[in-house]
Amino acid sequence: MMDVTSRYPFAGSHIVMPSPRRILPLFLATVWVAMGPLVAAPALPAVAAAAPGLLDTPSEVINFALLDHHGRMHELRRSNAKAVVLFFTANGCPVARQCASKLKALQAQYAARGVEVLMVNANSGDDLKSIHKEAFELGVWHLPVLRDDTQGVARHLGVRRTGECIAINTRDWSVFYRGAIDDQMVEGAQKPAASEVYLATALDEFLDGRPVKTARTAARGCLIHFDGGEGPDALPVSYAREVAPILQAKCVSCHSPGNIGPWAMTGHRKVKGMASMVEEVLLARRMPPWDADPHFGKFLNDASLTLAETQTLLRWVHQGAPRGEGPDPLEAAKVPPAPEWPMGQPDIVLRLAAPQQIPATGVVEYRHIEVLAGNTNEGWVGAIQVKPGNKKVLHHIIARLKDGGQQDHLGQPEMYVGWAPGSTQGPLPRGGGKYLPKNARFDFELHYTTCGSAQTDATEIGLYLLKEKPAARFESVPVVDHGFEIKPGDPDSRAEGSYCFPQAATLHSLTPHMHVRGRWMKFEALFPDGRRETLCSVPRYDFNWQLTYVLDKPRKIPAGTWVVLSGGYDNSVRNPANPDPKKFVHWGEQSWDEMFLGWYNVTWDPPVAGGGSAGGSP
Numbered sequence: 194m195m196d197v198t199s200r201y202p203f204a205g206s207h208i209v210m211p212s213p214r215r216i217l218p219l220f221l222a223t224v225w226v227a228m229g230p231l232v233a234a235p236a237l238p239a240v241a242a243a244a245p246g247l248l249d250t251p252s253e254v255i256n257f258a259l260l261d262h263h264g265r266m267h268e269l270r271r272s273n274a275k276a277v278v279l280f281f282t283a284n285g286c287p288v289a290r291q292c293a294s295k296l297k298a299l300q301a302q303y304a305a306r307g308v309e310v311l312m313v314n315a316n317s318g319d320d321l322k323s324i325h326k327e328a329f330e331l332g333v334w335h336l337p338v339l340r341d342d343t344q345g346v347a348r349h350l351g352v353r354r355t356g357e358c359i360a361i362n363t364r365d366w367s368v369f370y371r372g373a374i375d376d377q378m379v380e381g382a383q384k385p386a387a388s389e390v391y392l393a394t395a396l397d398e399f400l401d402g403r404p405v406k407t408a409r410t411a412a413r414g415c416l417i418h419f420d421g422g423e424g425p426d427a428l429p430v431s432y433a434r435e436v437a438p439i440l441q442a443k444c445v446s447c448h449s450p451g452n453i454g455p456w457a458m459t460g461h462r463k464v465k466g467m468a469s470m471v472e473e474v475l476l477a478r479r480m481p482p483w484d485a486d487p488h489f490g491k492f493l494n495d496a497s498l499t500l501a502e503t504q505t506l507l508r509w510v511h512q513g514a515p516r517g518e519g520p521d522p523l524e525a526a527k528v529p530p531a532p533e534w535p536m537g538q539p540d541i542v543l544r545l546a547a548p549q550q551i552p553a554t555g556v557v558e559y560r561h562i563e564v565l566a567g568n569t570n571e572g573w574v575g576a577i578q579v580k581p582g583n584k585k586v587l588h589h590i591i592a593r594l595k596d597g598g599q600q601d602h603l604g605q606p607e608m609y610v611g612w613a614p615g616s617t618q619g620p621l622p623r624g625g626g627k628y629l630p631k632n633a634r635f636d637f638e639l640h641y642t643t644c645g646s647a648q649t650d651a652t653e654i655g656l657y658l659l660k661e662k663p664a665a666r667f668e669s670v671p672v673v674d675h676g677f678e679i680k681p682g683d684p685d686s687r688a689e690g691s692y693c694f695p696q697a698a699t700l701h702s703l704t705p706h707m708h709v710r711g712r713w714m715k716f717e718a719l720f721p722d723g724r725r726e727t728l729c730s731v732p733r734y735d736f737n738w739q740l741t742y743v744l745d746k747p748r749k750i751p752a753g754t755w756v757v758l759s760g761g762y763d764n765s766v767r768n769p770a771n772p773d774p775k776k777f778v779h780w781g782e783q784s785w786d787e788m789f790l791g792w793y794n795v796t797w798d799p800p801v802a803g804g805g806s807a808g809g810s811p
Contacts, residue, residue: 251349259340325338360399369399372409373413376410420504444481465514481496545564548651551586559638573626574609577627579652610654622796627667668796682774684767689760691758694753703728710778
C-alpha cells in the first residue's frame, strides 16, 4: 500500500389520443381506482394475453440506472441477485399502497434465495421528496423506491399500470413473469384474501429450475399517464424539429468526425441505426457524461439533458426513430474543428523536450519529466489549458511546481494543473490566480495506457498570465483516505476522508477521483453553526470521465468548516470494469489499484489579522 505522500491524479482548473371507443373504459377504470372499494369493478380474466404496443415485453431488458428515495443509484446490471423483481407504483394509488406490505414480506422471504425487490415510480407527478414521505408512511422505508423520472423504463418494458410486477432473470436479462402479485385485488375492489399468489409461485418455480407455468397475468392498478402520450402513435415526435436540435446542442460536439465520440451523428440514417443504443445509454445514464445528482447543487457546466429532452429522445426511439418531413439538420451541419488553443495563444507554453514513445502493449509506468517554463520574471497565472498530444494513450497528466510554490496540507508540492478525459478547463475564478516563480520548473507526471499499436505523445500546457497580482490565491484542496481496504467481491466498500478549513475561503468547484471500481462519491460541508449540507453527490461515478463540477454560484466556506468526502467501491463481478473481483484492493497509482480522493477547489480569503495564513498567497 502506498504512502499518502505518493502522487495522485488531479483536479481540473475548473454535461395520438385514444380512439372514442377507448375513452369510456379508460375513464371508468380510473374512476374505479379513485373510488376504491365503494364501487365493484366487473370481473376480468386473471391471465392476460399478449397485446401489441406498450404491453409487448422486450426479449432482453436493457440496462438502466435510477435513483431511489434515499438518493442511491441502482443499476440493473449491477445487481448480485439471481432475479430482480420490479413493482411499478405511484403515490396515492390504492392498489399500490395495499401491495406495499406484500412486497416487504416477499423481500424478507426471498432475499436469502437471491431475489431483489425494487419498487419503481413512473408517475411524472411524484418527486423524490413525496416518494420518500409515502415510503415512510407505508413502512417500506428500507425497500428501494426508484424514480423513473423519464418514464423510459416503463416505456421500454411496456408497463401501463401500477401494480404490475416484472420478474427478470439476471442470467440473460429475460422476463420470466409479469403481472399482478396475486388475485386479491382488482380496480376498485378486493377479496378478503388471495387464492392465487402468482408472483411467489413464479419465483418458486424459477428458483427451483422448473418452468414457470403462469408467466403472464393482468396487472391491477392505476393507469400511468405518459407525458407525450401512452403509445407509439401518440403525439409523433419530429426528427427535424425536435430530435436533431437536441442532438446538435448536447451530443454532436463529441459525436462528430474527428472528435472523441465513437461514432458520428452525421444524419438521420446513422442516428436511426444507433437508436437502440441511444435508448440504452440514456436509461443507463452513461450519456451525456454528467453524473451529479440534480437534487444537490447547481453547476455552470451541467452537460446533462433536461427531463423533457430525454423524454423526447426516448419517445422518438420508441416510435421507431422515424425520419419524418423537413430537411435533415445534421446533414447540413458543419462542425468546425476544435481550435488548437480555445482561449487564444498562451503567454507561456510548457513543452516536453522530446515526444514520448509509448509501446503497443504492456504496462507503462508513470513517467516524471522536468519541463522549464523559461520565464525570467515571476508572475501570476489566470488560466491554464492542457493540450493533449495523443488521447488514444494519454490517461492523465499532472504538472507540479518543483520549487517556489506552496505545499498543500498533505505536504505535497503544489499541483498546478491536471488533465484526464472529461476534464473541465478554462480560466481560474475571477479574482484568483496561481503564483509562478521566476525560472519555474515543473514536474510532468505522465500516465500512458497502451492501445495495441506504438504511439507518440507531445502534450503541451498553456499558461495565461495576469497583468497584476490577483486578490486571492486559487488552490485545489485535497481530501483523501489512503488507508482503505476493499474486500474481494464487495459491491459497496466504503471510504471517507475529512479536512478542516483553517481560514475562510470561497468554494468554486468540486472534483471526485476514483479508479475503475469507484461507484459513488459525495461532497459535504459541516459548518461551524452545526449545519450539514451536501454540496455535490455523484451517485454513479464513471472513471471514463474525470469531471469537475463548477458551482453555479461560489459558496463561502467559513473558517472552522469541516468538509467530508465519502464514497463506495464496487469490487463485485457485476462491475463490468472490474479487473479482478477476487483480490483485496488498496491505494495505488495504476488503474487496477484504487484511489479515494476529491478536491475542494477554492480561493483563499485574506488572513484575519493575528491569525494564520494556511493557504495564503506567497
